[in-house]
Amino acid sequence: MDGRQAFAHPLNQTLAAALRAARWTPRDLVRALNPRLEAIGRPTLHLTAGRAWLNGSQPRCATARRLAATVLTEATGVFYSSAALWGDPPANGGQTQNTATDDLVGRRSVADVLDAAANWVATGAEDQAVLHPASESQLLSAVWDATRQNTLLAVQPGRHEQVPPAFVDVLESQLARLRRLDDTTGGGKLSQRYVRMELAGVLDLVRNSRYTSDVGNRLLATASGMAQLAGWMAFDADLHAAAQRYQLFAIRLARAADESATVANALGMLAYQHAATGKPVAALRYAEAAVDQSARSSSVVRARAWGRMATAYATAGEIGAFREATDRCRALLERRRDDDPHSLYYYTPEQVAAETGHALVELAVTNPARARPLLAEATALLSPLAQQGPTAGFRRSALLHGIHLARAHLMARDPESTASTLLRLTDCVEGVQSIRCRNLLRRFRGLAGTRMQMPDGTRVLTAVDTALSTP
Structure with missing residues (x-):
């Protein structure tokens, strides 16, 4: 059954609308859920499970139901709760579910x-x-x-x-x-x-x-x-x-x-x-x-920051800015000292080369006319x-x-x-x-x-x- 057939006569209208907004099939939803379940040591689900959910059933595991709400929220930018999708009791007495920034906005002692x-x-x-x-x-x-x-x-x-x-x-x-x-x-x-x-x-x-x-x-x-x-x-x-x-x-x-x-x-x-x-x-x-x-930090800290800047420019498809940021990163890394922060032990010329290689692949995606030399x-x-x-x-x-x-x-x-x-x-x-x-x-x-x-x-x-x- 393809995605269009899956939405023909859904009993769970809220789930069907969420999948349409995400441009997902029921299988796509399960594919998004399974890595989350795997990450917390829970059994993964068969790819056909999502079809049954559209027809009125639901995940047996409460965690899977809550995760479905989370991944659909991420995919659509629209807030979905387990209560809306599956009829579960509202979390937190009916209040909005927790987000990444709770208690971390504004002045805090x-x-x-x-x-x-x-x-x-x-x-x-x-x-x-x-x-x-x-x-x-x-x-x-x-x-x-x-x-x-x-x-x-x-x-x-x-x-x-x-x-x-x-x-x-x-x-x-x-x-x-x-x-x-x-x-x-x-x-x-x-x-x-x-x-x-x-x-x-x-x-x-x-x-x-x-x-x-x-x-x-x-x-x-x-x-x-x-x-x-x-x-x-x-x-x-x-x-x-x-x-x-x-x-x-x-x-x-x-x-x-x-x-x-x-x-x-x-x-x-x-x-x-x-x-x-x-x-x-x-x-x-x-x-x-x-x-x-990092402006007043050691050279390796500044190099790490410029390396992140290079990656960001590559994602944006900006070849010239990527090259400039990478050059700055490499120049700063050459001034590494013994008293640099221990947390950046891994940040070596070899690591920069690996990150640069990955970035060049991303640039080839966004710059197809120049893909051949970038990929080489x-x-x-x-x-x-x-x-x-x-x-x-x-x-x-x-x-x-x-x-x-x-x-x-x-x-x-x-x-x-x-x-x-x-x-x-x-x-x-x-x-x-x-x-x-x-x-x-x-x-x-x-x-x-x-x-x-x-x-x-x-x-x-x-x-x-x-x-x-x-x-």
Whole structure:
């Protein structure tokens, strides 16, 4: 049954209208739901389930019903609730469901921000997955306010636990190890849950312990780093609203600790998230904010911000501006020092090359008349990292940029190189829990399946399917 037949005589008129607004078939809705369910450890649904929902049934799982409302809201820009779609009891006593910017717009004391962050981290993975996206204007207001968070943290002398500097050393080391773990596995449900637990522990120390001013700032900075990592992992699990909320907390906490480098990095992550979801105007806006925020920071922090700017320009299809931003990034990175922020350990010339290669593929999409030289340049930059495969420490990065290398080969009408790259990627999938990377590979496999007209094509696609079926 095709999409037109599915809408012939729907019993669930609200769902039918939402699908029409999203330009989705019932199968498309299930395809959007399944990665969210996978990200929180819930069983995925058969693709035919959506057809039955139109005919009057509904998902048995309350979380799936709430997720359906969330993904339809994201796809249409119109607010849908589980109550409207399925007749569930209204959430929050009938009030609008939670969004990424709740309690994070306007002036907030550090204590209020800490309370809101603690409450957010305490919510379960399912509640975070069904968080509704904020509008672009709401998010922009929240980011603006976050970058102006005051830096006063009142020390409470009556608290009984004294946090020594050595204890903070351990917390900072743990944050560094979790970042390295993310390089390998990505934002799987276990990693997300553990980082939330670590963030909750640091927030508890800030809120309920005694410490010197220096230790208090280090605790806030660590909490900010944990929030930023949690946000990155949520984005890597395709949980975009949750990712934005974590980055808002990261900016607020970093401002409270007077950590401008972390603020710039979080803004850059918001720019990257918007670029990855096809929103170039917003991506440029947040990248510009990151560049401005990094103006007085070290060279590597400024390089990272200009790298995000280059990605945003590529999404917008602006070749000249992309080249200029990339040149600035590379020049700044050459001035790297030993005392640069540890959080940017990964930002090397090799990483810049990989990001540049991905950007060139995007530019080839928006500049078809210049696609051939852009794709050739992209292939030269992406090939070294993708060929490292599982032998490198950055397994998730090898998978991600290998997918973009395969895209470059396919766009260049080179089925043999496409097939060879896809076969190498099957060795990278195992152990990578990144929902985003798996979704990108799954979508690309579907696209390649219609274009790889070659004798060995079926075997290659079957190998990809087998790799994606393993956890």
